[in-house]
Amino acid sequence: MTAQKEAPVKITNKDIAQEFLNRYDTFLFDCDGVLWLGSHALPYTQEILNLLKQLGKQLIFVTNNSTKSRLAYTKKFASFGIDIKEEQIFTSxxxxxxxxxxxxxxxxxxxxxxxxxxxxxxxxxxxxxxxxxxxxxxxxxxxxxxxxxxxxxxxxxxxxxxxxxxxxxxxxxxxxxxxxxxxxxxxxxxxxxxxxxxxxxxxxxxxxxxxxxxxxxxxxxxxxxxCGKPNMNMLNTIVSAFNLDKSRCCMVGDRLNTDMKFGVEGGLGGTLLVLSGIETEERALEISADYPRPKFYIDKLGDIYTMIQ
Amino acid sequence: MTAQKEAPVKITNKDIAQEFLNRYDTFLFDCDGVLWLGSHALPYTQEILNLLKQLGKQLIFVTNNSTKSRLAYTKKFASFGIDIKEEQIFTSxxxxxxxxxxxxxxxxxxxxxxxxxxxxxxxxxxxxxxxxxxxxxxxxxxxxxxxxxxxxxxxxxxxxxxxxxxxxxxxxxxxxxxxxxxxxxxxxxxxxxxxxxxxxxxxxxxxxxxxxxxxxxxxxxxxxxxCGKPNMNMLNTIVSAFNLDKSRCCMVGDRLNTDMKFGVEGGLGGTLLVLSGIETEERALEISADYPRPKFYIDKLGDIYTMIQ
The missing domain is CATH 3.40.50.1000 (HAD superfamily/HAD-like)
Structure with missing residues (x-):
């Protein structure tokens, strides 16, 4: 595992948020715990995704949930007022x-x-x-x-x-x-x-x-x-489908042992851990043999939207 | 694990069968694969158990099946014409x-x-x-x-x-x-x-x-x-309940990795593998790091009865 040697940077203000956004062209999002919790959207999920689109960023959604098809996922996004194409979604x-x-x-x-x-x-x-x-x-x-x-x-x-x-x-x-x-x-x-x-x-x-x-x-x-995160089968499929420059990609997720591991082992340019799901700030900062530290972390994804405004 | 260094002895005639019986006062039996297969008794099961009783041997039944209580087991024995008390039965x-x-x-x-x-x-x-x-x-x-x-x-x-x-x-x-x-x-x-x-x-x-x-x-x-075989919790309970001399006890079963391991690791005087269940003669003779060899083995338990007659 390629360790993240530098301490994770917490996104706490507009300048850091802006710098974070400038670094990447493509964002790979885990869904549950990041965009929503079950059937409830997290605050400003629609707004941050629309902002990223306006900035010309490429959005890809990567979930280990295998119970729904990609088509069913587009409907879940639509129920939150978010227009996402089947091709942007990768389920396990x-x-x-x-x-x-x-x-x-x-x-x-x-x-x-x-x-x-x-x-x-x-x-x-x-x-x-x-x-x-x-x-x-x-x-x-x-x-x-x-x-x-x-x-x-x-x-x-x-x-x-x-x-x-x-x-x-x-x-x-x-x-x-x-x-x-x-x-x-x-x-x-x-x-x-x-x-x-x-x-x-x-x-x-x-x-x-x-x-x-x-x-x-x-x-x-x-x-x-x-096959799902953190396995590289999933990442290779995504990189190949979109012909991605991995150095300009950032994995956004709420789990160290799947999402962050997926981004780090896959050699993506960055990782962002959100604390709206399963992990705590203490775990984000901890050095462990079992999972990597993220490059960035933030309380919840929507905070980027409110900071940028 | 105390290895069985001598090659397992196959019980093939009256002399070996008689010597086997003389060595032990108490027999601990696994049930399925030894006495019966599901709802069908194996040949001469009733006869060999009655013979052992007549010889003054102590009979104890030790099964990893937890779905039935000991009382329910006595009824299963009764359905095969075998009179066994609840106290003689140990389920997991x-x-x-x-x-x-x-x-x-x-x-x-x-x-x-x-x-x-x-x-x-x-x-x-x-x-x-x-x-x-x-x-x-x-x-x-x-x-x-x-x-x-x-x-x-x-x-x-x-x-x-x-x-x-x-x-x-x-x-x-x-x-x-x-x-x-x-x-x-x-x-x-x-x-x-x-x-x-x-x-x-x-x-x-x-x-x-x-x-x-x-x-x-x-x-x-x-x-x-x-708690079940081959865990020593089960053996300790049995030894203590009957105040057994372990050197005069023999474990009879159809599985190397549970029954034979149970007998060998528990320090019982002997083990008998029957081939009427899950194991083969080849496996009985094989030297493995995963399970011990039995002291004796036989095609099926009832053969002891027919040899002795």
Whole structure:
């Protein structure tokens, strides 16, 4: 890991904010904890994004949430009055589908994917021409029986060559048991959307994608290829899609061990930690072997807007 | 680990079988894969257990299955025509309850336990006077909502000082999310019934207790105290309950990494691996850093009965 040797700079006034904005042409944003908390936009989110657009900055949104497709994300942005195109959004579900296509080189129309996760994964696969099984199939909602599950009694689908696993709030024994059967086949690739152990919601911290993927990893005695932040698969896809000059890019996020690590290990010109999500100022300044320090940090993203005015 | 230096002896005739029986006064049996496979008794299970009783041997049954209570196990034995008392049975659910009582020293009538697992755990706790929450409570069967779950909206129960987690085929997001809330409290102990990643059933291998406990361990960033085989908590409880001479005890099981490890690390006089469960002859003879070799092995337990006749 390339350590951030200089102490992080807190953005506290107009001059620092202006200097920060001048340094970068492209901003990569994490979403939850940065732009909004669940279904509530953080203060001045719309205003700061509009300001950046007016300044000619390129905006890209990078989220480890795999439950929604990119299309569904554009609607979430629209509900906050923000006009964002599908092409500007990278979810860990989309990154997993890109990994299946560009790295594993599975063939659309031939190879199939078993999904342990919500609709955001299967929708992205479908757009690339891949048939997916599992996921939110309602036949998986019933209690598991080895002798009755339609996924076992007819045998496993021989065309399934990959499992993509992510957060699934419909997790049950049926889904875990059938997914394991596919993972027991050496020829089936094992892809995890993102390693996050938890996610914050309404003042609580709930089990994240990583906690489910690690359960499957333990039962199958296999390790997944993780696709979301901080994995470089995701960054490489973004840099290549937009032909970015990494030195003029800044990653903005609320987590040291995913967002800041993603920006630093990816060699981006800068990183901005916002304290409106999961991290504290103390953690931002701490030197740790587990995660890098950010180049800049700020209480919340919208403060840049109010400082610049 | 005390390695078994001599090559394992295969019991193949009456002389070896007789010598094996003469060596030990007490036999500790794993159940599934040794006495039965699921709901089917293995050949001559009833006969060999009756023979051992006639020879004055002490029989103890030690299972990592926490889904059934010891009382429920006596009924399973009875269904195969075998008369076994509750006191002869040690499940990982019972071992966990003993750990809560004797090691953690929680107070019955005051301290409560949150259970992630099936009825076998709560029933054993109840017999010791502990109130348990969670488990098979039907309010946990409904889809999870942070703002509607009765386990969150009224606040966590302040008297819960321990989580016991085990195999739960009713696993869902509601159970995982609420269990995590208790594990996020430093004062709440974290006990796992058993580490088994999988268990065999009807020609398949399905996710075991360990795969669920490891999910909770990952989301909470904590490690559980495991109670089932091969953990010594279980053996110490048994040795103490029966005042056993360990040198005259033999552990009989079908798994190298739990049953044989349990017998060898526990310093029992002998171990017998049966090949009617999950292991092969090749694995029994292999020298591995991960698990010990057995002292004796045999195709199936009932063969001792037919050889002796």
């Amino acid at each position: 579900g989309y990154a997993s589908a890109v990994y299946v296509r560009d790295f594993l080189k599975l063939q659309p129309g031939k190879d199939k994917v078993w999904v342990f996760g919500e609709s955001g994964i299967g929708e992205e696969l479908k757009l690339m021409g891949y048939e997916s099984l599992g996921g939110n199939d309602s036949r998986l909602d019933v209690p598991f029986s080895a002798s009755e599950s339609p996924f076992l009694v007819d045998g496993l689908d021989k065309d399934v060559n990959c499992v993509i696993a992510g957060l699934d709030t419909k997790v049950n024994y049926h889904r875990l048991a059938v997914t394991l059967q596919y993972l027991q086949k050496d020829t089936v690739h094992f892809v995890g959307t993102n390693v996050d152990s938890t996610f914050p919601q309404k003042g609580h911290t709930f089990p994240g994608a990583g906690s489910m993927i690690e359960s499957l990893a333990f039962s199958s005695n296999r390790r997944p290829s993780y | 659910g019972y071992a966990s309850a003993v750990y809560v009582r004797d090691f953690l020293k929680l107070q019955p009538g005051k301290d409560k336990v949150w259970v992630f697992g099936e009825s076998g755990i709560g029933e054993e706790l109840k017999l010791m006077g502990y109130e348990s929450l969670g488990g098979n409570d039907s309010r946990l069967d409904v889809p999870f909502s942070a703002s509607e779950s009765p386990f969150l909206v009224d606040g966590l129960d302040k008297d819960v000082n321990c989580v016991i987690a085990g195999l739960d085929t009713k696993v869902n997001y509601h159970r995982l999310a609420v269990t995590l809330q208790y594990l996020q409290k430093d004062t709440v102990h974290f006990v796992g019934t058993n580490v088994d990643s999988t268990f065999p059933q009807k020609g398949h291998t399905f996710p075991g207790a360990g795969s669920m406990i490891e999910s909770l361990a990952f989301s909470s960033n904590r490690r559980p105290s495991y």
